[in-house]
Amino acid sequence: NSTAGLGLEFTITGFDHLSHQKLLGFLIFITYFLVILGSGTNICIILTDRRLHTPMYLLICNLSVVDIMFTTSTSITMISVLLGEVKTISYYSCISSMYIYHLGDIEECLSLSLMALDRTIAIRTPLRYHSILTNPRLFLLVTATWLIGLGVMGVLTAQADSLPYCQPIIRYVFCDYPAMVRAACVNPEPYWMLPTILGLWLIGAQFIFILLSYVNLIYTVLRLPNNESRVQVFNTCICHIIVVFCFYAPKLVSVLLTRIGVRLNLTERNALLIMATLLPSLINPVVYCLKTKEIRKRLVQILSRKRTAVMK
Secondary structure: OOOOOOOOEEEEOOOOOOOOHHHHHHHHHHHHHHHHHHHHHHHHHHHHOHHHOOHHHHHHHHHHHHHHHHHHHHHHHHHHHHOOOOOEEEHHHHHHHHHHHHHHHHHHHHHHHHHHHHHHHHHHOOOOHHHHOOHHHHHHHHHHHHHHHHHHHHHHHHHHHOOOOOOOEEOOOOOOHHHHHHHOOOOOHHHHHHHHHHHHHHHHHHHHHHHHHHHHHHHHHHOOOOHHHHHHHHHHHHHHHHHHHHHHHHHHHHHHHHHOOOOOOHHHHHHHHHHHHHHHHHHHHHHHHHHOHHHHHHHHHHHHHHHHHHHO
16 A cells, blocks of 8 residues: 555654663764765765775765665664654655665665675775776776666665555664564564565675675685785775674574574664664774775875864
8 A cells, every 4th residue: 555654654763762872872973974074975985085996995985874874774764763862753754865865775785795895896906906907997896786776776766665554663773674574563573585685685695695705705815925915905905804894794693693593672673783884984984984995095195184274
């Protein structure tokens, strides 16, 4: 029923039992501000420096765009509830947030897969790297990941939009697909099939591909004769490994706990959900600013110029 959402509002109750709501809201606000600042800085540095218009840096730029989108989809709702004390959200705002949130999740995963592919080509075949992964080819790959995400989310959102909502209460902390299905007046079981397939593809296939890529890279690095080259290549890889770990760790913890029969209560589930959403987007720009020599050098140059201008 596509008209199910007309005039409908959801009430978000995931924070109701917390005693320090303002403190949590402030922490989420600060985290969101740092994500925008860090990712925005990376985007500006890469786009304004033509020397950084190479596949690796363009992929970092794409990841920064995804981080901003992913975090914004949830942070605004949580900040409104905790600091603005506005617990209601319109149906269309809720379903739009759900779409953007899951699109960000899919794109984050696919971006990390592309980055693993980029590093594999760069380290395994360094002499052919620039001829294999050209900017036009990279543009096609990035476009393909966005089209996949938009298509998958179109199907998932259409399924959520068809549900009848007679008790519109979101028991979680923001609008996502499981929260919307549980708010509907239906048996939720048949509606888990598509997210399960999607989860198996993202956590199963994509994670295994990334893991095998980095195992392969570590093997290649250990075989390098020059110790200096080994350290340089390992430093590049460690950035990506940290970012992959931060994104997948909360998801794997959730899956493993479910598998061994540990049932999380609502507070624990919400805490894991917030961490899975904010932590990767906060860590990513910090890692790439501090560990990537060219971005770090460019940032120091910009800050030095501003400092000199202020002193004058």
